[in-house]
Amino acid sequence: MANDVGGVAADKLRTFIERLERLAEEKKGISDDEKDVKAEAKGEGFDLKAISIILKLRKKSPEERSEEESVLAVYLAALGMD
Amino acid sequence: MANDVGGVAADKLRTFIERLERLAEEKKGISDDEKDVKAEAKGEGFDLKAISIILKLRKKSPEERSEEESVLAVYLAALGMD
Amino acid sequence: MANDVGGVAADKLRTFIERLERLAEEKKGISDDEKDVKAEAKGEGFDLKAISIILKLRKKSPEERSEEESVLAVYLAALGMD
Amino acid sequence: MANDVGGVAADKLRTFIERLERLAEEKKGISDDEKDVKAEAKGEGFDLKAISIILKLRKKSPEERSEEESVLAVYLAALGMD
DNA sequence: TTGGGTTACCACGACC
DNA sequence: GGTCGTGGTAACCCAA
Secondary structure: OOOEEOOEEHHHHHHHHHHHHHHHHHHHHHHHHHHHHHHHHHHOOOOHHHHHHHHHHHHOOHHHHHHHHHHHHHHHHHOOOO | OOOEEOOEEHHHHHHHHHHHHHHHHHHHHHHHHHHHHHHHHHHOOOOHHHHHHHHHHHHOOHHHHHHHHHHHHHHHHHOOOO | OOOEEOOEEHHHHHHHHHHHHHHHHHHHHHHHHHHHHHHHHHHOOOOHHHHHHHHHHHHOOHHHHHHHHHHHHHHHHHOOOO | OOOEEOOEEHHHHHHHHHHHHHHHHHHHHHHHHHHHHHHHHHHOOOOHHHHHHHHHHHHOOHHHHHHHHHHHHHHHHHOOOO
């Protein structure tokens, strides 16, 4: 292959890297959007930490959420922290 | 406001959360794409760790890259690691 | 100064690095101990994720814990997730 | 067992948690020491980022370090970044 | 048993 | 001085 450099297919390597860079750019754009939304929410007085917890809870199915909470409740009771 | 619950504007809160969830989904899609590209590169024999370093280097301007490397070179020389 | 290499006090640099390496070793030893304890707890049937949450809760003062929980409760109610 | 709470051996749970808390405290003390050393080095004009790289390099064996660097060099050459 | 993905944590830097 | 955002690090889990 004519485009080999040190046994490496230079064109293929370059293509992979450019694809990854393009995806990284898109991801950064979305992260910026997220920051904007959070700043807007914060500006209206919402608690960002609580919102983060909400987002995490909504990612779990109700079953696994209640399962986790019941284990935690038992442990808290065992420790007298309830 | 009719949609207040415990002093919180429920509709606004819900809107913020849904916007954030949508952005998180998009970001996940892109992360999946990145994984695909990396798997493809790996399948063709490329070294993923080296590619990651390349991506980091290309994010830096040439000036800051050479600046950082020259500091590091001095330290390595001072320690006899060169 | 006789021990300067490229304008860098080589002895001082070496000393800082060795102090940091020593501290890193100690920290690694403790991390290994933590892993052992967790493995032991897991081996006796305890839920590690719940234990992690317990540890986090105990690090917070009761006031900030109840403050955070009440905000979260209001948001969950506003979203009908309670 | 008399100390069971909700089917959980409360004493065992408490012991595990206290052991983990003690280890976490020790680790925090060491982290604080690391911060002190870094601040001292920075105060004498050393570049913390370069020192971090040095610490990482010294953790790798010379063989794996040169192996990684040679792969990277080939890739950089293939991309004309050298 | 090892490698990869996900996740959480922590220290650093910047900004206010 | 304290807070925010970010990057890097490491631990846990799973799958092969």
